[in-house]
Amino acid sequence: MAPIGVGSSNSTKILKSGEGKLWILLVGVNEYEDKGLPSLRYPSVDCQGLGEALAKATQGFPNKEVIIHHDFATQLPTLESIRQSLERIVSQAQSQDSMLLYFSGHGMLEENSQQAVLCFRDTRKDDLLGSGLALQELLQMLGNSSSHQQMLCLDTCHSGDMNLLKAGGNARDAVNLETANPTLQMMDVLRQRASKSKGFCALLSCDRGQKSWEFPELGHGVFTYFLMQGLLGEAADQYGVIEADGLYKYVYRQTLLYIDKLNEQLRLVNQQKRDRGDRKFYPEYPRQTPKRIVEGVGELVIGFKSVQAVSNQVRRGLIIDGFTKNENTVQLVDIFSKYGGFQIEYSYGINCSLAEIKADIQKLISWSEEPINQSQTQLFVRKQTPTLLLYLRGYFEDAEDGESWLVLSNGVRLSRSWLRQELRRATKAKQIIILDCLYVKSLNVNLLQEWIEDLQCNTEFGQCMIAAANVEEPEAFLKIILKTLSVVDSQVGLSSARWIADLQKQLSPQGIKLYTWLSGTQAIIDILPRNISIINSIPSVSPQLNEKKQKQNRKSHLW
Known part of the structure; x- marks a missing residue:
């Protein structure tokens, strides 16, 4: 619905100068004293x-105050303590000040009055x-x-019991089916x-009849996760300004995109099961x-993109x-390193020994098992899962005893059983x-399928x-x-x-069979993450780079 009017504010100048104060109240409730209100997993961590994200986004605002109530904080999320914080903010805030209020927890409908109520640690269902606090x-x-200038964010879409969803995500509900x-x-x-x-704006985590999802x-x-990412800069405009309107549009798009991607992965997993x-x-x-x-649009500025980039060292690959x-x-190395966010180690040539290849693979596997180095200020911003990429190019052969090998041009043979173990x-x-x-050096027409299964x-x-595999045109698959x-x-x-769907569409007309396997129901496996870089065209590889790699004999270490 189009806004009925346009508000006019100079909140950017006022907040940056310190003339206006930014009041922030964050409330998250995991545990409830009333056993009829089930515990939730992430509201306190969301807070x-x-x-942390707001602290980065509002570094340029000298006059601000942040009040936080959650299960792990000094101030617990009880009705009395939250009401006191609210009354203090409301009574002290001046006309030039801005307010941002956030609540994550159960929201319920009071049966007699039909009022929506925010549930705190000591809220009772009876x-x-x-x-509780009626909205x-x-x-x-x-x-x-x-x-x-006021902004209210509510992550409270809780109704019904969605325990049937065992794929890994949970709905913020689990109250009772009869709870409206x-x-x-x-x-x-x-x-x-x-x-x-x-000057008032409210963001809700979901629409009527929907659930607010949590993902390990x-x-x-998911709603609060993308709120955080938006505040860390992804929702900033070309000038680095983060406004309420831009933040909402970012959160809206990314929430839908994330669930769509996960469902696309689930459909492929289910097809394999079928x-x-x-x-x-x-x-x-x-x-x-x-x-x-929102009914009026003004400069409801929340913050600015932090100049400090967050390092992401959780994607590594071996080609x-x-x-x-x-x-x-x-060129594949170039794409995966620049646009896939991978730190790539690239090996090629006829001088690769089996010991060196095994050592490189073991190094990659061992890295993925190490704890991710994460600064103290990033502990609650993102839970990072390593992604490892392994690309192997050669020909395949097998033996009567069931063993199979990837064979390089110099005769080095990497066994399938060893790779499986790693x-x-x-x-x-x-x-x-x-x-x-x-090419496949075997009479077994199902050799590649056996590799995928094993x-x-x-x-x-x-x-x-x-x-x-394509014997007639060895470069066809890579191209x-x-x-x-x-x-x-x-x-x-x-x-x-x-990517699997795109590859099948391209390979099928050429008569090339694609063998695939996809598992995982708790996380999206991204080949190229969004916003790594804009891919307008793939840059050509300079002759100097190739010559340098050749002089290195077989390896280029990009770690």
Whole structure:
């Protein structure tokens, strides 16, 4: 719905000069004293992460105050303590001040009055209005404040029991099936409040009838996770300004995109189960559509993009071309390092010894099992899962005893059983395995399929494997890999499920069979993450670079 008016504010100048104060109140409730209100996993961590993100975004605001109530904080999320904080903010805030309020926890509908109620640590289900905070009362308090710039974020979409979803994500609900979803009532009273103030804006984690999802991969509720990422700079405009409108649009797009990607991966996993005759399918996640309630648009500035970039050292890869230097392989290294965010080690040439190849693979596996170095200020911002990439290029052969090898041009043979053993050590990482077979030296027409089946690992974060062979045109598979990677929208990225579909579409007309395996229901395996860089075209590889690699005999270490 189009806004009915345009508010005018100079909040950027006022906040940066210190003339206006930014008041921040963050509330998260994991544990409830009333056993009828089940515990939640992430609200307190959501508060901590959001507090850290806001601290970075508001570094340029000299006059601010942050009050936090959650299970691990000095100030617990009880009704009395939160009411005291609210009354203090409302009474002291001046007209030039801005307010940001955030709540993560259960929201319930009081049966008799049909009022939406925010539930705190000591809220009782048999006395919601007396022991919780009705949203209507909260909005009345905000209406009595002199502050003209107010933003309210609610992550409270809880209704029903979604324990049937065993794929890894959980809905912030688990109350009782008979508990009515309060979202509709929330939206009604929020619209009434917004119609009276052009400086008021509310963000809800989901629409009516929907759930607010939590995912172990993110370590947060998906709505709050993208709030944090937006505040860390991803929602900033070209000038580095983070406004409420831009933040909402970012959170809206990324929440939908994340769940769509995960469902796409689940569909492919379920198709594999169907092909094997397994009818125990993973259910897909219902949509979560964040909502915005606003009637007037002004400069509701929340912060600025921090100049300090967050280092992401959780993607590493090893590319082994068992033959001589190859322009296409070098280009693959370039794409994965620049646009995939991988730190790549690249080996090629006829002088690769078996001991060195094994050592490189073991180094990659061992890295994935090491704890991720994360600064103290990033502990609650992101839960990072390592992603390892292994690309192997050579020809494949087998023996009567069932063993099989990847063979390089110099005769070095890497056994499948050894590789299987190593991959199964990487239990804490997402795995991307690419087998580029120049030809199959075997009468077994199912040899590549056997490789895919034998290398499958029970890693909770998932495994993506692809393999193909083309005797007539050895470069065909690699060229199509490059083609599919070079047309990716950087704002969306490329998930493993989407990449498999793209490869199948490109390879099928050429008569090349693609062998695949995809597992993982708790995390999205991204081949190219979104926003690593804008991929307009793939840069050519300079002759000087190739010559340098050749002089190095066989390796280029980019770690």
